[in-house]
Amino acid sequence: MTRMKILLAPEPVLKQEAQPVTEFDADLKKLADDMLETMYGARGIGLAANQVGVLKRILVMDVGQRSGTRNPQVLVNPEIIWESEELCTKEEGCLSIPGHYAMVERPTVVRVKYYDVTGGEHEMECEDWAAACVQHEIDHLNGVLFPEHLSRLKRDIIMKKMRKDKKQYEEDGRGDLYDPQNGSDE
Ligand code: NI
Numbered sequence: 001m002t003r004m005k006i007l008l009a010p011e012p013v014l015k016q017e018a019q020p021v022t023e024f025d026a027d028l029k030k031l032a033d034d035m036l037e038t039m040y041g042a043r044g045i046g047l048a049a050n051q052v053g054v055l056k057r058i059l060v061m062d063v064g065q066r067s068g069t070r071n072p073q074v075l076v077n078p079e080i081i082w083e084s085e086e087l088c089t090k091e092e093g094c095l096s097i098p099g100h101y102a103m104v105e106r107p108t109v110v111r112v113k114y115y116d117v118t119g120g121e122h123e124m125e126c127e128d129w130a131a132a133c134v135q136h137e138i139d140h141l142n143g144v145l146f147p148e149h150l151s152r153l154k155r156d157i158i159m160k161k162m163r164k165d166k167k168q169y170e171e172d173g174r175g176d177l178y179d180p181q182n183g184s185d186e
Contacts, residue, residue: 001037004052018141024119032074048140059137075114083107
């Protein structure tokens with residue numbers, strides 16, 4: 001498995017829509033494995049393909065890893081087919097926007113249809129952190145970053161700081177070595 005470089009905002013590929021996966025082949029399996037390795041390496045709980053520069057609809061997540069057991073999940077062509085009317089607010093972060101966190105409101109429970117890497121179709125219900133995480137990652141596949149859920153003022157503050165931070169990370173050559181202290185990066 002190879003650890004991939006996580007792209008930092010602002011980066012054009014993070015604003016683009018990923019395309020559906022049509023080939024469930026060895027390359028897809030390798031991409032999924034590399035994305036998991038990259039996510040675990042950065043201590044994130046989720047990662048979407050856009051964040052490693054690949055415009056394919058695939059995301060990986062593991063919201064339970066901090067309890068000590070890994071439960072890697074790979075969702076190909078994920079689609080939210082139902083969401084609760086009830087909303088909840090959680091503090092979100094993002095491996096592409098390191099060091100910035102904000103409260104984001106989303107449906108508390110969602111039902112997701114997706115494919116595994118071999119093309120098998122599945123459905124699952126996500127709640128709590130898993131719901132926030134899967135919605136955050138599907139947003140990525142649609143070219144949407146979490147600050148877009150905030151007020152314009154808050155969004156502008158984060159993105160302005162992020163532009164500076166990105167330059168600094170690149171100068172320091174550690175854009176892909178970001179080590180979050182906080183646990184909620186996605
Ligand atoms: Ni993210």
